[in-house]
Amino acid sequence: MKFQLGCRLNYRTTEAVPFVFNLHAQSFDEQLIEQESLTITPSLPIEHWTMPESGNRFFRVTPTGSLLLEYTAIVELAPKLEDPNSISEIPALELPMAALLYLYPSRYCQSDRLARFAQSHFGGLAPGYSRVNAICNWLYDYVAYEAGVSDETTSAIDTVTERAGVCRDFAHLGIALCRALGIPARYISAYAFRLQPPDFHAVFEAFLNGPHGPAWYLFDPTRLADPAGLVRIGMGRDSAEVAFATFFGETEAEKPEVWIEALEPAPPVTVAAVRPS
Amino acid sequence: MKFQLGCRLNYRTTEAVPFVFNLHAQSFDEQLIEQESLTITPSLPIEHWTMPESGNRFFRVTPTGSLLLEYTAIVELAPKLEDPNSISEIPALELPMAALLYLYPSRYCQSDRLARFAQSHFGGLAPGYSRVNAICNWLYDYVAYEAGVSDETTSAIDTVTERAGVCRDFAHLGIALCRALGIPARYISAYAFRLQPPDFHAVFEAFLNGPHGPAWYLFDPTRLADPAGLVRIGMGRDSAEVAFATFFGETEAEKPEVWIEALEPAPPVTVAAVRPS
Amino acid sequence: MKFQLGCRLNYRTTEAVPFVFNLHAQSFDEQLIEQESLTITPSLPIEHWTMPESGNRFFRVTPTGSLLLEYTAIVELAPKLEDPNSISEIPALELPMAALLYLYPSRYCQSDRLARFAQSHFGGLAPGYSRVNAICNWLYDYVAYEAGVSDETTSAIDTVTERAGVCRDFAHLGIALCRALGIPARYISAYAFRLQPPDFHAVFEAFLNGPHGPAWYLFDPTRLADPAGLVRIGMGRDSAEVAFATFFGETEAEKPEVWIEALEPAPPVTVAAVRPS
């Protein structure tokens, strides 16, 4: 399944302001980048860096005045299809220790405070893919998708209380609930096919045991995008580590333009195991 | 139904420390004080004051060194028995404006942040006594009664997240959920018959329309005490206004002794409307 | 000193929505209402109520569709002028017990959590009017006045951390710091002469001992209005109790128009003791 995607960003500064961007599609077996281009106006030195732990692709530029950037790519997604019933949770005893990091509470996913909540709502369910799915269903049913009620300080604790938010908030609460149950979980930013209106999207991954061993499985509790059309950009403990743009100085920004189109008709996907852990 | 009750408190200070106590039983039609005594050792000037809005009975003493005080009373409770099905909510249009004060969020009952939560859990239920009862049942089912997990900074927002606490926390969350639904609610401290171990207890009242007009109805979401044996001490927006002791300086306290015994066998009580608003 | 003031509010509802307004000027010795009018369009039954504890003047209307209301008044302010050096704090031992209510933490003024902060910043200063003034100076110096960074859930705890907000946030933190030092303090909404742009203003009062006995003294840590031109509307523990409009249903509002003009030139005012406690 092939997609054409990209974004156009526009900034204005009054002094030299370093920017770090993370908007390139990741590159791994099930997500192949066929073609890619990055255009920066004015022309500026660009420093690229890929974080080894996450595969996140960063670059830094330091404009003075205006900055216009456009990224485009053609990406082939080849998610593995697996039977949800064949996907189980991994007991603490067997968890690869590298995955422990995704059990710890983080800035926006304070799983330490949600232990009883997670137990009373989901503790009685059979462990496995279906339990993470039950968390997503709960989020879909009990949290209102509503723009403008949350902001960049809103965390899972706020959302479990106030019961409204956007994709970022859904992902944070989903992650926090998974971790509170002992399921490693992490935050994913993505180009999201069929998301309306088009924008960067946020979903999450849970670390489960599939037919081919432990893997990270993707979940979108907002149900706003096509699961077969999620092109991963950034991965991290939570959104604190996955901003598409970070800047160090005064900046004016225009609303980003984001797009993704299928280059062929999209078949339905049930469950997608991504890269090996 | 007659009760003998009281408490014994013991403090030690190194300088003159003003104390304000609120541990006298309130006095109103359905709660008659037959006999009462307060003993302070050493003997000190006592300043008494009853707050007009609440009926809370305060007194102030300023010991230097040790303070031992013992309060005892014989109180007759004559709660009205009413059919829960005859008790309805009062629409905002008809609410006595004096009751508005008990709709506002307060220190420990941040109802403003629980609007969606309250709507999604209880918004679909038929309004009335039974809806407040449903809130109490939910608290009983989904919040663990557990000492040591909450403290004096714990509020309804914490309890809705962490799902554990003591009577004070149950009352705060019950109040916040009522207010979020437009039902005035307030905090009550009480001598509580059959509470084990004996201690000051915290419950709450909701303002509803009974067969004889608007009244405050008592609810104990912990189910730890006999509803027929709750002798009211203090009433307020939340526990911030209803401490049994407030002191202004360094103090060492022993754990208070609190007791209440029935002077006759206690009949079961279904619903008790208390004083008129 | 005479002022002409008023406001114009405009709402639209799709069903019958009860509104409670608190926008009338209060009436007391130092604030005399010479003339007053309230116009409601369409014409609707109005229920008036004055809260005995606060003197707040409420009214309730229940429009369906549109509601336009205009309040105008001519008010004479006659604040007493006193020497700040003659105004002292009131020790806990002597505090009128009715003032205790304004020592307790409230929704937006969690003084219980600011005890050490208040002590370390202001504990070493000489008690009195000057100490409350030092709190205001600190607020002015260390909190940025900035619209859009706070909202209706922002409390003193947020402001002490994030150090930015509007008049409401300044008042809340000022109140919380006073209470943490044992000084009763309360929230005041007002028509504020010389406030730019014109709007409802929020300030606070501290309970101190003046040359004529205990009284509530007004403080405006934002320094945005003329202290001689503050016409009190609502008074309460914090803004939770002092909204100019509370409504019970879906409503669209236009931004309120608020005005106040001096009917004679305004002399400078140093310290203004208001009504007796």
Place this chain on the structure above:
Amino acid sequence: MKFQLGCRLNYRTTEAVPFVFNLHAQSFDEQLIEQESLTITPSLPIEHWTMPESGNRFFRVTPTGSLLLEYTAIVELAPKLEDPNSISEIPALELPMAALLYLYPSRYCQSDRLARFAQSHFGGLAPGYSRVNAICNWLYDYVAYEAGVSDETTSAIDTVTERAGVCRDFAHLGIALCRALGIPARYISAYAFRLQPPDFHAVFEAFLNGPHGPAWYLFDPTRLADPAGLVRIGMGRDSAEVAFATFFGETEAEKPEVWIEALEPAPPVTVAAVRPS
């Protein structure tokens, strides 16, 4: 400078409970492990793992019933001594991108909410080692070291408000303030020479530019231990990633015994640059 150190931990479980420990001294150029032993009673399979990003040394055991473990080591510390005046901050433009991770807010270090606070207190100071030192001095002066006032949910936001805590809280607030100023900072757990009473200690590191290039510099805002005698155990964004013991099930623990002694007299150390970034 050579130290003999160790700890003894004692647990009791009623079922098989997986434990992950992180209590081994790290191994790097300036911290050489001469000798080390780990004894587990009863004898159990041990799975060791060293996290590549952090150098943290973890091991997992799954006891049923009792678990007694004792770790001992002889460690040689050879910190580099550098002149504080030669140590500068690294502008965002030049920051190695791997260090960005330590600029992001984390569970206990919500630097995003402390931007104005950090600017108003430390923004005017000359950048460099001395500015981080000024943060430490401020923590020492304005936060009370007090056991029992904070717990495992206490974060930098709570400590900046409540102004009391233990080493963990000092480190969290120090880290958050550094990050808010654009200085990467991370949490360190350590065996701490001269700490009284002996216990695991928490300090932090800031990423600065020294005479030999960028490096992580150690800071102890509590001033409770000898800076020349800090043997690093765990490193992470904050304490969420650096627990000495994590367990997955019901467990009773005894208070850990921790010790560290110098095997030769300790010379004073001014500034210690540790491993290269």
